Amino acid sequence: xxxxxxxxxxxxxxxxxxxxxxxxxxxxxxxxxxxxxxxxxxxxxxxxxxxxxxxxxxxxxxxxxxxxxxxxxxxxxxxxxxxxxxxxxxxxxxxxxxxxxxxxxxxxxxxxxxxxxxxxxxxxxxxxxxxxxxxxxxxxxxxxxxxxxxxxxxxxxxxxxxxxxxxxxxxxxxxxxxxxxxxxxxxxxxxxxxxxxxxxxxxxxxxxxxxxxxxxxxxxxxxxxxxxxxxxx
Amino acid sequence: xxxxxxxxxxxxxxxxxxxxxxxxxxxxxxxxxxxxxxxxxxxxxxxxxxxxxxxxxxxxxxxxxxxxxxxxxxxxxxxxxxxxxxxxxxxxxxxxxxxxxxxxxxxxxxxxxxxxxxxxxxxxxxxxxxxxxxxxxxxxxxxxxxxxxxxxxxxxxxxxxxxxxxxxxxxxxxxxxxxxxxxxxxxxxxxxxxxxxxxxxxxxxxxxxxxxxxxxxxxxxxxxxxxxxxxxxxxxxxxxxxxxxxxxxxxxxxxxxxxxxxxxxxxxxxxxx
Numbered sequence: 001x002x003x004x005x006x007x008x009x010x011x012x013x014x015x016x017x018x019x020x021x022x023x024x025x026x027x028x029x030x031x032x033x034x035x036x037x038x039x040x041x042x043x044x045x046x047x048x049x050x051x052x053x054x055x056x057x058x059x060x061x062x063x064x065x066x067x068x069x070x071x072x073x074x075x076x077x078x079x080x081x082x083x084x085x086x087x088x089x090x091x092x093x094x095x096x097x098x099x100x101x102x103x104x105x106x107x108x109x110x111x112x113x114x115x116x117x118x119x120x121x122x123x124x125x126x127x128x129x130x131x132x133x134x135x136x137x138x139x140x141x142x143x144x145x146x147x148x149x150x151x152x153x154x155x156x157x158x159x160x161x162x163x164x165x166x167x168x169x170x171x172x173x174x175x176x177x178x179x180x181x182x183x184x185x186x187x188x189x190x191x192x193x194x195x196x197x198x199x200x201x202x203x204x205x206x207x208x209x210x211x212x213x214x215x216x217x218x219x220x221x222x223x224x225x226x227x228x229x230x231x232x233x
Numbered sequence: 234x235x236x237x238x239x240x241x242x243x244x245x246x247x248x249x250x251x252x253x254x255x256x257x258x259x260x261x262x263x264x265x266x267x268x269x270x271x272x273x274x275x276x277x278x279x280x281x282x283x284x285x286x287x288x289x290x291x292x293x294x295x296x297x298x299x300x301x302x303x304x305x306x307x308x309x310x311x312x313x314x315x316x317x318x319x320x321x322x323x324x325x326x327x328x329x330x331x332x333x334x335x336x337x338x339x340x341x342x343x344x345x346x347x348x349x350x351x352x353x354x355x356x357x358x359x360x361x362x363x364x365x366x367x368x369x370x371x372x373x374x375x376x377x378x379x380x381x382x383x384x385x386x387x388x389x390x391x392x393x394x395x396x397x398x399x400x401x402x403x404x405x406x407x408x409x410x411x412x413x414x415x416x417x418x419x420x421x422x423x424x425x426x427x428x429x430x431x432x433x434x435x436x437x438x439x440x441x442x443x444x445x446x447x448x449x450x451x452x453x454x455x456x457x458x459x460x461x462x463x464x465x466x467x468x469x470x471x472x473x474x475x476x477x478x479x480x481x482x483x484x485x486x487x488x489x490x491x492x493x494x495x496x497x498x499x500x501x502x503x504x505x506x
Contacts, residue, residue, distance in 0.1 A: 085308035085463060093465065095309050096263065096294060177294040180277070195410035196272050197434040 009204035019180065019189070024208065027185040030098055030172070031165035034105035035113075039158055042110045046117025047143055051129065064118065067111030072170030079104035079175045096177035101185075104171035109161045116160060120153035121146060152224045159220045163213055186212075262470040263292045265302075265310040267381055268408045270453070271295035273428040273497055279486040283477050289470050297380030297408070305330060305456070308463030312471040314455045314478075316426070317381035319388070321454050330456035332472065334479045337487050337498040338452040341385055343443035344413070344430060345371075345422035353422070359446040360393040367393075370401040372421035376412055377404030385451070386424045392448065413439060426451055428497035452501065455479075479503070 083095040094100045132142035169187040176183035193202035298317040305313040351369035356362035376383040409429040416423040417437045460468035477483045479502035487500045
């Protein structure tokens with residue numbers, strides 16, 4: 001790698017080149033919104049599978065765990081087929097927008113957050129929910145109490161989901177289209193710069209991506225320590 | 234059970250608030266195109282002028298020509314700029330696109346290791362050169378992705394009367410830049426458009442081993458998606474882009490585009506006087 005080109009790449013990062021900041025903003029926006037949506041869907045789902053007895057519960061558990069291994073290109077392909085103008089949801093005109101990316105990424109990471117929630121809640125003391133019910137809480141209220149007790153584990157689940165999303169390439173490329181300034185993310189920009197043979201810029205973008213992951217995880221770790229009852233790791 | 238509805242409403246509210254940005258007076262156009270026009274930097278260099286002048290933002294989706302035409306067929310883009318004459322002919326015959334205009338051309342080059350193990354440099358024609366590679370069973374890397382370059386490569390093998398098969402023939406399924414990198418690593422021959430090869434920054438010691446045969450011509454055509462087939466397409470915007478690309482100003486911009494002092498595309502829309 002030429003040192004000159006690497007210096008140029010670092011300069012692009014340091015001077016907040018608009019292409020770089022826009023890719024960073026798109027990455028953060030899509031990953032953050034998708035994580036929140038996946039949490040709204042995945043946490044209740046994981047909670048129900050972990051705490052309710054129903055026929056086929058074992059099957060649901062296996063299905064959830066299997067879905068955490070969903071290949072991103074398969075989710076990308078399915079989302080593409082759904083959203084293409086020639087597909088069932090084509091009239092919405094969503095393909096190659098950030099909304100399409102959010103949809104695909106949410107599908108990808110909901111099972112992951114659900115499975116992690118399931119694991120966290122299974123480890124919770126069953127008396128928490130019973131006590132809440134005894135004290136006259138509604139079932140929803142009792143469930144929220146359990147989830148609140150487990151908030152550190154849940155936050156770790158969300159951070160894991162966010163980490164998977166911000167580093168995701170397949171869906172971003174297939175349903176986002178890597179449009180400059182619109183749907184170009186950090187990862188699709190890295191793929192493009194690598195294809196162009198500009199390894200220095202690709203590498204610099206990769207460092208920036210890691211830095212974002214570091215900041216997010218450091219924030220979550222700091223928050224966990226401040227929560228009452230936290231044990232130092 | 235009133236409460237569980239809350240997450241649903243939150244979800245709907247968030248979906249509604251998702252980044253569908255107001256476009257205001259600015260209109261938008263989607264162009265699917267080949268990797269060569271994006272990876273060489275051409276579109277990034279010339280389109281801002283068009284966008285500023287007409288207030289039309291162009292969203293470029295760079296894929297192989299085969300897929301670019303497929304996106305146009307599905308109505309996922311408004312116009313397509315490709316370099317695959319045979320596919321374009323079929324695309325137009327099927328009524329999928331209208332108003333094709335030739336925009337520019339460059340040419341394909343055979344590239345390979347400078348040591349040239351198959352002795353391709355002495356070949357008089359590209360057919361002879363391909364024959365030498367096959368006879369020497371020297372590694373040849375194919376794009377293998379139905380792109381314009383892949384179409385051209387298949388046509389060249391056909392013209393040379395060779396069916397490329399065997400361990401020496403590697404099908405990558407990747408874009409041009411990635412294939413150039415692989416060719417360099419694997420010491421293989423490959424076919425590249427001159428633009429991407431010139432713009433590729435990490436080509437190492439890959440060298441042009443054959444060029445100049447008329448069979449290596451590489452014409453680029455822009456086509457508007459048939460608005461009768463897909464009513465939602467931005468047909469007028471597409472036609473403005475086609476008009477500008479083939480106008481004296483657009484053609485002049487294409488001709489003036491340089492990478493490392495080298496012109497990569499020759500404008501062809503306006504016949505010389």
